[in-house]
Amino acid sequence: MLEQVLEAVEEQCREERIPMLGPDKAKLLASCVETAKPSLIVECGTAIGYSGLWMLRVLKFLGTGRIITVEIEDANAQRARANFEKAGVADLVDSRIGDAAEVLKTIDEPVDFLFLDNNKDGYFSCFQAIESRLTNPATIVADNVGRAEQMADYLEHVRSHYDSETHWFESRRRPGRRDGMEVSIYRR
Ligand SMILES: C[S@@+](CC[C@H](N)C(=O)[O-])C[C@H]1O[C@@H](n2cnc3c(N)ncnc32)[C@H](O)[C@@H]1O
Numbered sequence: 001m002l003e004q005v006l007e008a009v010e011e012q013c014r015e016e017r018i019p020m021l022g023p024d025k026a027k028l029l030a031s032c033v034e035t036a037k038p039s040l041i042v043e044c045g046t047a048i049g050y051s052g053l054w055m056l057r058v059l060k061f062l063g064t065g066r067i068i069t070v071e072i073e074d075a076n077a078q079r080a081r082a083n084f085e086k087a088g089v090a091d092l093v094d095s096r097i098g099d100a101a102e103v104l105k106t107i108d109e110p111v112d113f114l115f116l117d118n119n120k121d122g123y124f125s126c127f128q129a130i131e132s133r134l135t136n137p138a139t140i141v142a143d144n145v146g147r148a149e150q151m152a153d154y155l156e157h158v159r160s161h162y163d164s165e166t167h168w169f170e171s172r173r174r175p176g177r178r179d180g181m182e183v184s185i186y187r188r
Contacts (some may be wrong), residue, residue, distance in 0.1 A: 002060070002178040005087035006053045013050055018076075020050040021117065021143060024169050025181055029141055031113065032183055033058040038065050038113035044100035044126050045118035046071035055115070066092045068107060070100040072118070084115035103116040104129035111135065114186075116142040120150035127154060138186040146179035158184040 013020040015076060021029065028148055032042065033055050046069040059065040070078040072128040084090040098152045100118045101155050104126055116123045123142055134140075140158065148155055156165045164184040171177040 002053065002087040002089060005083055006050070006057070009048060009053060009083055010052050012048065018047055018088055020047060021054070022172070023142065024172070026051060026054040028167055028181055028183075030054050030058050032139055032141055033065075033113065034062070035117045036113050037062055038139070040109055040111050041065065041067045041113040041115060042104065042107065042111050042130060043067055043069040043115045043117070044104070044122075045116070046080045046095060047076050049083040049118075051115065051117060052080060052093065053083065053087055053089070056084070056087070056092055059092055060089060065171070066094070068096060070096045070098065070103045070118070072097070072099055101125035101129045107133060109133065112138045114138065114140045116154075117144070120144055120147050123151045123154035124157065134186050136186075136188045140182075140184045140186055142182040142184070144179055145158070145182040155182065158182065158186075162186050 029051060043052060046052055052067060052069050055067060074097055077095055084093045088118045101122055107143050110134045111130055114130060116126055145155060165181060166180045166182050168178050168180045
């Protein structure tokens with residue numbers, strides 16, 4: 001069921017021009033989750049659940065771990081919740097509505113995986129909001145780092161403090177354009 005829902009959600013995102021990770025970046029995200037085997041993933045920017053479903057598929061396969069996902073738009077969060085239900089993984093997801101940087105301050109459990117895909121100028125605030133709950137080590141994946149000027153504070157921090165690697169992807173829809181994902185291993 002999860003496979004069919006994932007396909008349908010990808011189709012809806014394309015038709016309705018809802019921003020989503022897309023399959024190439026989603027594969028990298030899934031492989032990071034598989035390697036980290038996290039107990040708790042925090043996702044900033046749920047949209048309608050596409051990237052969440054990719055991560056949930058890995059958690060289901062691993063038989064461990066859950067996700068807290070945060071979305072500022074109520075309508076998106078409602079659609080994501082319905083998609084998680086349809087895919088049979090709702091028990092593994094806690095979907096919260098609000099500004100990620102504020103919601104993250106209310107999480108009081110250890111977080112071993114952080115995925116940033118919300119407003120680009122909010123990445124560093126989200127990192128700061130959750131830093132005291134990050135485990136040692138923790139994996140942090142940030143999307144759209146090709147837009148470096150919008151997240152200069154975040155990139156400067158992770159690149160100068162932690163093992164951090166940029167993975168570049170060519171756009172399938174706009175040949176010649178590329179964007180990146182930053183994978184960082186946080187350590188105290
Ligand atoms: C690029 S989309 C997320 C795509 C999603 N991760 C996926 O791949 O399916 C960005 C999402 O972040 C949400 N967003 C924007 N600002 C936010 C904020 N301050 N807090 C939480 N979510 C936010 C937007 O409403 C949008 O749904």
